[in-house]
Amino acid sequence: MNLGLKGRTAIVCASSHGLGRACAEALATAECTVVLNGRDADALAQTGDALRTHGGIVHTVAGDIAEEAVQQALVDAAGGAPDILVNNNAGPPLRDFRLLDADAIHAGVDANMVTPIRLVQKVIDGMVERRFGRIVCITSGSVKAPIAGLDLSSGARVGLTGFLAGVARQVAHANVTINFLLPGLFATRRLAGVHAYRAEANGISIDDAEARARDAIPARRFGDPAEFGNACAFLCADTSGFITGQSLLIDGGAYPGVL
Structure with a gap:
């Protein structure tokens, strides 16, 4: 399937490993220029080398995306005009909610709600002006069905979903979409x-x-991470502009509900 993404530029956060890397690989295969990010510079460089075997252009920006300088470096590496933003960040470790102090709660909310919102703020006006933009936020299946031990992660990601759901409706007229991918296991x-x-x-x-x-x-x-990456690339496709404000749960059928 031709996704119509050849020549587009994508920022993929936290993409040296796991689901972020899978999304970056799928977008590179679709002939996007991809800007990778991760805290481990060595792992990031290895991922960059692997993705270049697809024949595309790959840039890397090492560092914590919570830092303003790293956020700006990502935008700059995308030529100041990214077409695609894949928001992703590590969630807090599983922990009984009784053990969370104020610092831990603030850190979780900052990493999984505030930081992705700040990145959206940096790129969305340019997308609106160019009449194309795809923003995909990787959240969690626990947004749909809360999981013990992931209370902080669930809360922060639900907050992100609620915040950006309204934003999605404000920019849909400009062919800019915001969607959410909810991974299971x-x-x-x-x-x-x-x-x-x-x-x-x-x-x-x-x-x-x-x-x-x-x-x-x-x-x-x-789940195979490649399955997740392909779903991300589909939401970013040129022909996916009528899909916005949606949360796609990918969990092998684990969630028992119908809605």
Whole structure:
């Protein structure tokens, strides 16, 4: 499928590993110029080299996207006029909500709500002027169905969704869309932490926790990050301009509801 993205420029935050990297790979395959970001400069460089094998142009900006200088460096690396922004950031570690102090709560909200909003503010007016823009925010399946231990992550990401849902309606007339991707359990580094938390909480082995998690998914497997990346690229496609303000849950059928 031709997504109509050849020559477009995409910023993909937190993209040296996991779902962010999968989104960057899918956009590079669609012939976008991709600006990668990550805190680990070595891992970021390796990801950049891997994506260049697709034949596209890849830039890298190392650093924490919560920092103003890093945010500006990402925009500058995209020539000051990115067509696509994929908001992504690591969520806080799984933790009982009783153990969260004020600093931890503020840090979680800043990372998973404030920072992506600030990035949207930096790029959206240019998108409106050029009459093309695609913003995809990676949140979590816990936005749809809260998960014990992810209370801080869920709260911050629900806040982000609510904030940008209104913004999406303000810019839709200019062919600028804002959508949300809600991952369930995917085979990434974070999954190991999920299994460890559930094993301790339930007094079982990590292997048993992994088996229970897999068995609870109707697809009977964990997600392949490439599947997630392809969904991201589809939402960014030139022909996806009538999809906006939506939250797409990708969880192998784990969520039991119909809405």
